[in-house]
Amino acid sequence: MSFRRRLTALSVTIVATPLALGGCTEARKLGARSADGRAAPPVLTVMPTDRARDVPITAEIGTQVAKGRISAVRITDDKGVEVKAEPREDGTAWVPTAPLQPKRTYTAEVTATGDKGATTTRKTTFTTMPKSTKPAITSTLYFSNEQTYGTAMPVTVAFDPPIPKAARADVQRRLFVKTSPAQPGTWSWLEDGSQVYYRAPDFWRPGTTISVRAALQGLPIGKDRVGDADRSATSKIGRQVSLEIDNATKQMSVLRDGKLIRKIPVSLGKPSTPTSSGKMVIMEKHQNTTFDTRGEPNGGYVVDVEDAQRLTWGGEFIHGAPWSEGDQGTTNVSHGCTNISAAAADWLMGVTQVGDLVTFTGTEVQLQAGNGWTAWNVSWDEFAKGSALPVPAGLRPAQAQVPHPGTAVGGSPAPVPSVR
Known part of the structure; x- marks a missing residue:
């Protein structure tokens, strides 16, 4: 069955001239002290190589430093305009906050400072490649800007066609998530490479701000494809809400902050079209649909x-x-959806997001991986x-805790609803 489917703050700048993907500009040999007895400056390596050409527009300013730390990074284009960038969490590279332009020259000037105050500055100039003629892999970021989402909201990126296994690490390096307060997580790929999810070990804390960037425009993906676009969004996590539906009792429990606020009788999928068991996430909300x-x-x-x-791509809602209110609470008669009374459905729309x-x-x-x-x-x-x-x-x-999903408006493009 098929279904459709960490940059930290610190701002820096970039200057223009050629750069290549496999090379570096390196400082002098490492030494504890210079010839006159003063503390030796840090040893600094900067990538791409000076005068490199045909560099992808996803190029980052890579740095390696010994006996010191990076204290300044400035990047500019060939017209002298500064290019903003942010450091990776581990400080190994500075990532421009927007894609570089094709066939342009950029210059990066990097300074490292040692413990005793001695400094080393290295400069590299590189030129980006022409606009790619390779077909793009379409990416869809299921995380909209300025929304309020529930605490189980995973950041989801879908790909068409799917990402080959050999290219997934390169793609994942260009997917950034920043949370405030900090709640680190990781990305995880579906086996077929059609979707990748980001979440933390536990549900998001209410009030958390999540900023996402899928910086894939122009990224070489394997030998034959490139990324299609650079997408970003920032939204918040809202109140704690979750639903628990038990086929044995034919009841839905609605919980807020871990406390039961209402029980609702349900009618689930009949034996020939059963409802899936598992943990789902509300994907879309529709006042009216067909x-x-x-x-x-x-x-x-x-x-x-x-x-x-909506709960699944396969059409479970x-x-x-x-029409089934007489069966709700006792008998399953649906085509896989969760039927509740009209009054209960109207109330629930005001509680969930x-x-x-x-x-x-x-x-x-059982719920299949990737079906939602x-x-x-x-x-x-x-x-x-x-x-x-x-x-x-x-x-x-962390220690086990009561699931606490939350609130949101919005949703994502989806297939035509198909089950009732």
Whole structure:
């Protein structure tokens, strides 16, 4: 079955002239002291190589320093205009905050300062490659700007076509997430490379601000493709809300701040079209929508529904279903969706928002990876195994806590709803 699917603050600058991907500009040999007995300056290496050409527009100013630290970075283009950049968390490179321009020359001047105050400055000039003629891989960032999301909201990037395994580390290096207050996490890839999720070991804390940048425009991806765009968004995490739906009781428990605020009778998928069990996330909210299943297996109907909340790409929703109110709480009669009364659905729309956690138990089938935003459907250790880059050893789950998803408006483009 197929489904559709850390830059820190510190601002710096860039100046223009050629640069290449595999080379460096290096300082003098390492020594404890200079000939006159004064403290020796730091040893500094800067990349790309001076006078490098055909450098990708995703170039970063790489630095290596011994016996000191980077104290200044300035980047400018060939017209003398400064290019803003931010350092990677580990300080190994400075990343321009916007893609460089094709066939332009940039100059980077980097200064390192030693413990005793001695300095070393290195300059490199490089030229970017012409605009690529290779086909682009389309990326979609499912994280909108200036929204308020639930505490289970994973940052999701989808790719068409999928990213080959050999190229995933390069792509992941260009995906940045910054949280305030800090709550570090990692990226994890679906096996087929069609989606990558970012989350922390535990649910986001209410009030957290999350800034995301998928800096992929012009990035070489394998031998035959490039990234399509540079996308960014900043949003907040809202109140704690989660839903728990038990097929055994045919009841939905609505929790806020870990406390039960209401129980709602449900009718889930009948045996021939069962609802999935697992941890889902509310992906979209619709006051009104149309389910059109003509041409699909077990489909063939068109129906208008109100107060619908998407949970999977495969078409599982929570929605108002006045036609099944007599079965709700006792019998499963739906095509896979969670049917609730019209009044309950209207109330629930005012409580939940995109990014809230929804947990189903006791149904006939399990949720498939990638059928929706399934980042929470595995343990943290299993999730971290999906990273294409090393995960810091100290990044471990905290003590178990009550799930606390939250609030959001917004959503993402999606397939036509297909199940009721």
